[in-house]
Amino acid sequence: MQRVMAFxxxxxxxxxxxxxxxxxxxxFVSALLRYVGYPVNWTNALASGLxxxxxxIGADRALRRNRHIGMSxxxxxxxxxxxxxxxxxxxLLVFLFLVIATYLGVRxxxxxxxxxxxxxxxxxxxxxxxxxxxxxxxxxxxxxxxILEKVRG
Amino acid sequence: MQLLYAALTFxxxxxxxxxxxxxxxxxxxxxxxxxxxxxxxxVAQRLVAGTQSFPLLAVPFxxxxxxxxxxxGITKRLIHLADVLVGHLPGALAQVSCVLSMFMGGxxxxxxxxxxxxxxxxxxxxxxxxxxDGFSAAxxxxxxxxxxxIPPSIGLVLYGFAGQVSVGKLFIAxxxxxxxxxxxxxxxxxxxxIRYGYDRDRQGKRSSFRxxxxxxxxxxxxxxxxxxxxxxLRFGIFAPVEAAAFAVVYAFCVGKFIHRELTWEKFWEAIRxxxxxxxxxxxxxxxxxxxxxxxxxxxVPVKMSTFILGLTNHPFLLMLxxxxxxxxxxxxxxxTVNTLLLTPIFLPIVRAAGFDPVHFxxxxxxxxxxxxxxxxxxxxxxxxxxxxxxxxxxxxxxxWAYVGALLALVVVLILVPQLSLALVGxxx
Numbered sequence: 001m002q003r004v005m006a007f008x009x010x011x012x013x014x015x016x017x018x019x020x021x022x023x024x025x026x027x028f029v030s031a032l033l034r035y036v037g038y039p040v041n042w043t044n045a046l047a048s049g050l051x052x053x054x055x056x057i058g059a060d061r062a063l064r065r066n067r068h069i070g071m072s073x074x075x076x077x078x079x080x081x082x083x084x085x086x087x088x089x090x091x092l093l094v095f096l097f098l099v100i101a102t103y104l105g106v107r108x109x110x111x112x113x114x115x116x117x118x119x120x121x122x123x124x125x126x127x128x129x130x131x132x133x134x135x136x137x138x139x140x141x142x143x144x145x146x147i148l149e150k151v152r153g
Numbered sequence: 154m155q156l157l158y159a160a161l162t163f164x165x166x167x168x169x170x171x172x173x174x175x176x177x178x179x180x181x182x183x184x185x186x187x188x189x190x191x192x193x194x195x196v197a198q199r200l201v202a203g204t205q206s207f208p209l210l211a212v213p214f215x216x217x218x219x220x221x222x223x224x225x226g227i228t229k230r231l232i233h234l235a236d237v238l239v240g241h242l243p244g245a246l247a248q249v250s251c252v253l254s255m256f257m258g259g260x261x262x263x264x265x266x267x268x269x270x271x272x273x274x275x276x277x278x279x280x281x282x283x284x285x286d287g288f289s290a291a292x293x294x295x296x297x298x299x300x301x302x303i304p305p306s307i308g309l310v311l312y313g314f315a316g317q318v319s320v321g322k323l324f325i326a327x328x329x330x331x332x333x334x335x336x337x338x339x340x341x342x343x344x345x346x347i348r349y350g351y352d353r354d355r356q357g358k359r360s361s362f363r364x365x366x367x368x369x370x371x372x373x374x375x376x377x378x379x380x381x382x383x384x385x386l387r388f389g390i391f392a393p394v395e396a397a398a399f400a401v402v403y404a405f406c407v408g409k410f411i412h413r414e415l416t417w418e419k420f421w422e423a424i425r426x427x428x429x430x431x432x433x434x435x436x437x438x439x440x441x442x443x444x445x446x447x448x449x450x451x452x453v454p455v456k457m458s459t460f461i462l463g464l465t466n467h468p469f470l471l472m473l474x475x476x477x478x479x480x481x482x483x484x485x486x487x488x489t490v491n492t493l494l495l496t497p498i499f500l501p502i503v504r505a506a507g508f509d510p511v512h513f514x515x516x517x518x519x520x521x522x523x524x525x526x527x528x529x530x531x532x533x534x535x536x537x538x539x540x541x542x543x544x545x546x547x548x549x550x551x552x553w554a555y556v557g558a559l560l561a562l563v564v565v566l567i568l569v570p571q572l573s574l575a576l577v578g579x580x581x
Contacts, residue, residue: 016428017421020213024401027210031395044207052204054213055439058432059174067433068172069487073529075170086169093166094175097182104197111194129201 005064005145008138012061019054023047049117049128056135064142088150095143098136105133156451159184159444173487174436181443191450196443203442204435207394208320211262211310212434214397217427218305218404219261222375223270224419225408230372231256232274237360237368239339243353244346246279247289251296251342255335256372258303259379260400262310264522266430268297268533272540284351287547294537294548295555296338298522303331304382305397308492308518311438315445315496318510320393321386323518326511326573328383330519330566334559341558345551374407387579434489441493448497458502468506472567475499479517480560483524487532491521508570515573516566523559526552 030043062068075083108129115125163180167173178200185196222228232253239248250271257267272293279289301308304324313320346352360368369376378400385391391399408415448454465471479499482491496517503513525533528549538545566572 013425017424020217020424020428020431023210024214024217024398027214027394027398028402031391031398035390047210048205048207051210051213052201054428055204055432055435058428059436062429062432062436065429067429068174068436069433069532070170070172070176071167071487071530072170074168090166090169090171093179094171097175097179100182101178101197101200104194105200107194108197108201129197132197132200
């Protein structure tokens with residue numbers, strides 16, 4: 001499990017780095033072209049589309065590293081046992097939410113296969129919105145790994 | 154009624170330390186489950202739609218530019234410049250922190266990143282010189298706020314997104330208020346430092362004109378960027394997002410070819426960290442889109458504005474009520490969420506009362522920033538206190554003077570809209 005997670009982490013880092021560079025590049029080149037008088041309209045739309053992937057893949061990595069901010073001030077004051085119980089219940093609740101979001105995301109992908117993204121003829125809308133189920137699905141895996149880790153101590 | 158369920162879920166989950174992004178998502182889902190007149194699958198569409206606004210791309214770009222500046226040696230040179238300029242004053246390092254935050258404001262858009270960076274670099278030296286930990290934490294956290302108002306500013310990008318206001322105008326409007334925030338912080342610091350007698354021995358050892366000039370020459374690339382940004386926005390050459398993409402390329406070129414400090418390893422690390430910071434901010438934006446839809450569907454902004462305008466239509470009483478509400482909201486809630494959920498509610502009200510949306514944006518952004526340094530929930534406060542292992546109680550004892558001064562400044566900015574709008578008027 002740990003080895004799988006470490007591998008996933010490396011892949012996600014590489015994907016995020018690649019996406020961020022491409023998005024910066026698209027906007028930069030598009031601005032330059034517009035400045036010299038050759039406006040291109042699909043670059044910024046594509047950058048926005050890839051942005052969803054950057055967010056949802058990055059969000060999984062942030063979840064693995066406990067980077068998503070919460071408000072711990074109340075929970076911190078509770079005795080350890082109560083704190084652990086709350087943490088477990090809440091993790092299961094978030095897991096349930098992510099499972100539903102993944103299910104809805106898959107349905108959204110299937111419903112949009114014919115729709116074209118922002119007049120970019122070769123790109124189906126599905127490819128863009130697939131970021132949501134892929135991201136939430138990965139986050140489900142991350143939470144399972146976290147819970148297993150906790151149970152094993 | 155359905156909104157009440159959502160609000161209840163929101164509060165309970167928040168108190169149970171569920172990450173804010175998921176709290177928003179679950180509360181939104183609870184609304185859609187109980188409100189049967191909207192098809193449930195819309196939830197997934199909202200998650201995508203919440204991110205599909207072109208100006209939002211400025212968020213990862215400015216975050217990345219900030220990371221690149223740190224590893225390009227730009228930050229280091231700005232610290233030196235700040236030290237040369239104010240290092241002879243009482244409470245020298247505290248003053249350096251105030252001035253550095255203003256310089257960083259011109260290249261970075263996040264006060265929390267600035268607070269973290271300054272704490273790592275300045276706090277050890279502050280301790281060595283015998284500053285009380287509470288004082289150091291207060292000045293590091295509070296002075297960082299000007300970073301988020303001096304353009305570029307991530308908070309103003311989010312306000313522009315939530316309220317459909319021009320980000321370019323908001324940036325220009327933030328210049329003078331941001332600088333005034335920095336100056337206000339310097340004033341409070343000066344008063345405190347004299348009272349506590351910090352750095353008595355160094356007093357009066359002013360740097361020579363030559364030293365100032367050489368420090369200026371060293372940091373010229375960092376100082377040129379905000380000028381470039383403001384000029385391109387002023388003449389409408391670039392949209393804020395395009396300028397942000399330029400900021401990334403600019404920081405890269407300065408680090409690689411001029412300072413020659415940027416290695417490929419540091420470069421990839423900066424991109425990795427920026428992607429993660431961006432995901433933390435943007436997952437909140439994406440998840441908040443579900444609730445934003447619910448608020449609009451329930452016509453909350455219209456109902457709220459009819460209700461509040463029914464109580465009073467005196468513009469300044471109205472503004473006072475909203476400002477007090479935002480201050481309290483900032484104390485108990487994280488800033489991104491406040492911006493996204495409260496902007497659509499309050500903006501129509503202040504608009505109806507005759508305030509300019511750009512003017513209100515600056516006021517709101519400052520109040521939300523103040524929320525970052527006030528207990529019980531203050532992101533900047535926790536960043537500084539946890540990095541420095543400082544008790545929050547010690548921090549609070551020293552920080553109220555800073556918060557009070559900032560609130561006084563907010564009142565001035567409300568009463569004198571020209572401080573925000575005069576430069577915007579010069580546009581176009």
